[in-house]
Amino acid sequence: MITIFKAQKIITMNSSRPTATHVAVRDGRILGVGSMEELATWGEHKLDEQFSDKVLMPGLVEGHAHTMEGSLWQKIYCGYFDRMDPDGKIWSGLKTIDAVIERLIEAETNMIDPDVPLSGWQLDPIYMNNERVTRHDLDKVSTTRPIGVLHASGHIMNVNSMALELAGLLKPDINHPGIPLGDDGLPNGELKSPEVMTPVGPHVGFDRIMTDCDEAGLRAFAKLCVRTGVTTITDLAARLTDDGVEMMLRVTGEDNFPTRIVPFRFFMGLPPEELIKTVVELGKKSTDRLRLGKIKVIADGSIQGFSARLRWPGYHNGAPNGLWYITPEQLLEIYNLSLAADIQVHTHTNGDQATELVLDTMEAALKENPSADHRFTLQHCQLADAAQFRQMNNLDMCVNLFPNHHFYWGDEHYRLTVGPERAERMNACQTALANNVPMAIHSDAPVTPLGPLFTAWCAVNRITASGRVQGEAEKISIADALFAITMGAAYTLKLDGEVGSIEVGKHADMVVLEDDPQSIGAENLKDVRVWGIIQGGRIFAAEDL
Amino acid sequence: MSAGFSNPLPVTIIGGYLGSGKTTLVNHLLRNANGLRLAVLVNEFGELSIDEDLIEAKSDDILSIAGGCICCSFGSDLTAALIDLAKLDPCPDHILIEASGVAVPGSIANSLSLLNEYSTDGIVVLADAETIRHGVEDKYMGDTIGRQLSDADIIVLNKVDLVKPDVLVAMNCWLSKLNGQAIVVEAVQSKVPPEVIWASFLGRNHSPGLHLEANHLGMLTLRPVGPIDVAALAKSLAEGDLGIIRAKGFATSNEGKKTLIQVVGRRWETSPAADNFEDGIVCLGFKDALNRAAIADLADL
Numbered sequence: 001m002i003t004i005f006k007a008q009k010i011i012t013m014n015s016s017r018p019t020a021t022h023v024a025v026r027d028g029r030i031l032g033v034g035s036m037e038e039l040a041t042w043g044e045h046k047l048d049e050q051f052s053d054k055v056l057m058p059g060l061v062e063g064h065a066h067t068m069e070g071s072l073w074q075k076i077y078c079g080y081f082d083r084m085d086p087d088g089k090i091w092s093g094l095k096t097i098d099a100v101i102e103r104l105i106e107a108e109t110n111m112i113d114p115d116v117p118l119s120g121w122q123l124d125p126i127y128m129n130n131e132r133v134t135r136h137d138l139d140k141v142s143t144t145r146p147i148g149v150l151h152a153s154g155h156i157m158n159v160n161s162m163a164l165e166l167a168g169l170l171k172p173d174i175n176h177p178g179i180p181l182g183d184d185g186l187p188n189g190e191l192k193s194p195e196v197m198t199p200v201g202p203h204v205g206f207d208r209i210m211t212d213c214d215e216a217g218l219r220a221f222a223k224l225c226v227r228t229g230v231t232t233i234t235d236l237a238a239r240l241t242d243d244g245v246e247m248m249l250r251v252t253g254e255d256n257f258p259t260r261i262v263p264f265r266f267f268m269g270l271p272p273e274e275l276i277k278t279v280v281e282l283g284k285k286s287t288d289r290l291r292l293g294k295i296k297v298i299a300d301g302s303i304q305g306f307s308a309r310l311r312w313p314g315y316h317n318g319a320p321n322g323l324w325y326i327t328p329e330q331l332l333e334i335y336n337l338s339l340a341a342d343i344q345v346h347t348h349t350n351g352d353q354a355t356e357l358v359l360d361t362m363e364a365a366l367k368e369n370p371s372a373d374h375r376f377t378l379q380h381c382q383l384a385d386a387a388q389f390r391q392m393n394n395l396d397m398c399v400n401l402f403p404n405h406h407f408y409w410g411d412e413h414y415r416l417t418v419g420p421e422r423a424e425r426m427n428a429c430q431t432a433l434a435n436n437v438p439m440a441i442h443s444d445a446p447v448t449p450l451g452p453l454f455t456a457w458c459a460v461n462r463i464t465a466s467g468r469v470q471g472e473a474e475k476i477s478i479a480d481a482l483f484a485i486t487m488g489a490a491y492t493l494k495l496d497g498e499v500g501s502i503e504v505g506k507h508a509d510m511v512v513l514e515d516d517p518q519s520i521g522a523e524n525l526k527d528v529r530v531w532g533i534i535q536g537g538r539i540f541a542a543e544d545l
Numbered sequence: 546m547s548a549g550f551s552n553p554l555p556v557t558i559i560g561g562y563l564g565s566g567k568t569t570l571v572n573h574l575l576r577n578a579n580g581l582r583l584a585v586l587v588n589e590f591g592e593l594s595i596d597e598d599l600i601e602a603k604s605d606d607i608l609s610i611a612g613g614c615i616c617c618s619f620g621s622d623l624t625a626a627l628i629d630l631a632k633l634d635p636c637p638d639h640i641l642i643e644a645s646g647v648a649v650p651g652s653i654a655n656s657l658s659l660l661n662e663y664s665t666d667g668i669v670v671l672a673d674a675e676t677i678r679h680g681v682e683d684k685y686m687g688d689t690i691g692r693q694l695s696d697a698d699i700i701v702l703n704k705v706d707l708v709k710p711d712v713l714v715a716m717n718c719w720l721s722k723l724n725g726q727a728i729v730v731e732a733v734q735s736k737v738p739p740e741v742i743w744a745s746f747l748g749r750n751h752s753p754g755l756h757l758e759a760n761h762l763g764m765l766t767l768r769p770v771g772p773i774d775v776a777a778l779a780k781s782l783a784e785g786d787l788g789i790i791r792a793k794g795f796a797t798s799n800e801g802k803k804t805l806i807q808v809v810g811r812r813w814e815t816s817p818a819a820d821n822f823e824d825g826i827v828c829l830g831f832k833d834a835l836n837r838a839a840i841a842d843l844a845d846l
Contacts, residue, residue: 198624268589268621
């Protein structure tokens with residue numbers, strides 16, 4: 001059965017037929033895009049006019065997100081900025097520590113079982129003059145129920161006294177750089193690195209494995225995708241245990257699951273040879289809506305956590321250089337084995353030295369295993385300079401830059417971490433495009449909110465949280481930004497032949513918009529309203545979720 | 546296992562860059578465990594490269610090894626693996642953590658300090674005598690390798706048969722400048738006396754003289770004559786250039802409290818102990834280097 005959708009405007013992202021008014025869908029795929037007369041030539045059809053006042057675009061593709069965003073919404077949102085949950089409720093941003101405590105008290109009051117921990121997430125004291133939350137603050141919420149609040153960075157957690165006590169950490173004489181002490185010599189409740197969070201996490205509702213979502217979380221995540229227009233999205237680093245894969249296959253296989261998930265196997269836990277073997281096997285389990293068989297490697301840490309690896313002159317505030325998560329030898333082995341097995345690898349780098357290592361290693365690997373179309377991708381790659389983008393182009397690498405980060409933490413980078421000059425060239429989208437590096441842009445949800453149109457707004461305007469334009473020269477056009485959140489991201493996933501444009505033969509994946517992103521104006525791009533999506537020809541309205 | 550703080554599981558952290566001989570050392574130690582039940586935790590990339598003849602069984606990613614030892618990989622979360630390990634029955638006598646090539650061993654020791662079930666029994670960092678000087682100059686890994694060496698209580702300078710004697714002297718000198726707190730132990734093919742790696746020889750598995758001779762090691766027991774300034778004693782044992790690699794035992798403080806003294810390299814610590822232990826501190830060092838007279842003099846500090 002053919003359905004022809006009539007729209008006010010269809011933005012196809014296919015340069016040979018950039019706009020149209022009608023799109024025909026059969027068997028979940030696009031049969032054609034054009035005028036009513038052209039499409040009617042396919043024969044018997046049903047005309048669907050429900051979108052005749054709406055704008056259709058290719059379903060948005062998010063190339064760097066984590067499904068755990070869905071699981072986090074089971075906890076209390078404590079962020080500074082307004083944020084939409086999977087049910088469409090907007091949680092107001094909390095501007096003071098007192099407001100955070102107040103929201104937690106309200107949540108605590110509604111809890112019936114006294115033993116269940118209370119968990120919050122997305123706290124970011126950077127916007128509150130770096131005022132610290134202590135266990136005494138959280139003790140105002142409860143002294144008997146364990147409480148933990150995860151920071152936006154994911155690398156710091158605040159807990160109350162009960163949580164410390166349950167973990168055996170409410171004691172004097174603790175000597176650990178990640179556990180600041182209060183005036184009384186006892187931990188003040190701040191846990192400042194993932195390894196110190198592990199002993200406490202299970203007591204406050206944060207399981208040790210932060211990379212994996214649960215079933216309810218995956219369903220919630222999918223709702224967010226519908227609300228933000230996303231029809232294909234990565235889960236960029238999952239452990240992918242047998243149980244986890246079974247669950248994801250089952251849930252994504254349900255008739256009404258609305259989006260396509262592309263999970264990448266986290267590189268740790270297996271020696272390279274076994275890693276590649278495991279991922280090859282995983283790839284064989286792929287379905288249309290769960291695309292397995294790719295690897296995520298992490299080379300360094302984060303810039304705001306001072307754990308990214310920077311080249312000279314290092315951190316602006318003099319902090320020592322950051323941490324490596326892999327040796328050059330192991331990186332080379334993973335690249336070589338993956339190239340030989342046609343497995344795609346995306347590598348997280350933040351600092352420019354980590355990017356340099358990846359580029360050098362890639363160059364060596366490609367000499368041993370020449371590959372015409374590997375699409376190995378640098379993820380974040382926030383500090384790359386022009387020379388590095390040229391090298392990416394020479395090595396046929398892709399990049400997925402992080403404009404959202406620029407909005408949320410750009411001021412911090414300018415002032416503290418890398419200083420003005422490098423802060424202005426962070427996430428250098430224009431330089432990437434000028435050097436013909438295939439580029440996507442991302443949210444890294446849950447680190448920042450999922451929403452490719454917001455990400456596009458960030459890349460187009462380069463405004464920081466304080467309202468400054470930072471890096472005028474790296475702004476990109478609306479057209480380039482819209483390409484990046486559709487075809488650009490699809491290309492980095494080797495899915496550009498299937499999704500990313502509205503074009504005959506591709507999956508019928510589209511986002512239904514109330515406004516036209518091409519004419520709404522650069523400053524308003526983030527305000528484009530999403531009605532819902534069409535995924536594989538199935539219609540999902542945000543308001544019906 | 547009870548989480549009693551008087552009886553934590555001792556852990557030796559084995560660090561060093563790729564190719565420095567960590568896996569060879571682990572196999573050597575498993576072969577020479579002498580009845581000690583070792584649990585080996587291998588880092589996130591490490592293959593469980595245990596010599597085939599040592600393996601008795603494989604199940605659920607755990608290798609069972611002759612003599613009641615086990616070996617498993619800790620994946621991406623060492624702390625979580627340690628929490629699980631503490632629940633094992635029977636409980637191992639000693640833990641070896643084979644850190645990854647990029648790991649900073651001091652950070653691992655910091656993490657361990659938060660787990661009441663464990664105590665660090667020393668950071669041993671291997672250095673390949675042939676390549677270490679280049680290693681610390683490497684544009685990517687140099688500072689990481691430097692930090693590894695700086696964190697060590699004991700630096701095992703490995704593969705010394707592959708460098709000339711004068712180079713070796715210079716290297717020893719360079720290492721003590723880099724990390725004045727560490728004792729440098731030379732080795733070939735990671736063959737380090739197990740007594741250097743763990744202090745458990747001072748506990749119930751104590752079998753004095755068994756292979757001390759073969760390893761040119763000497764041991765003596767210092768018996769304080771009465772209550773003593775335990776901190777000063779521990780400090781002297783650690784920092785007094787007495788040829789001590791490790792020391793462990795009990796003394797009674799001037800306040801009358803029974804105290805456990807532990808020395809690894811030039812690091813020392815004291816902690817409260819149960820009253821029923823007899824005073825006496827066993828000191829281990831290379832036979833030729835141990836300054837027996839000076840150590841004995843500390844008895845009435």
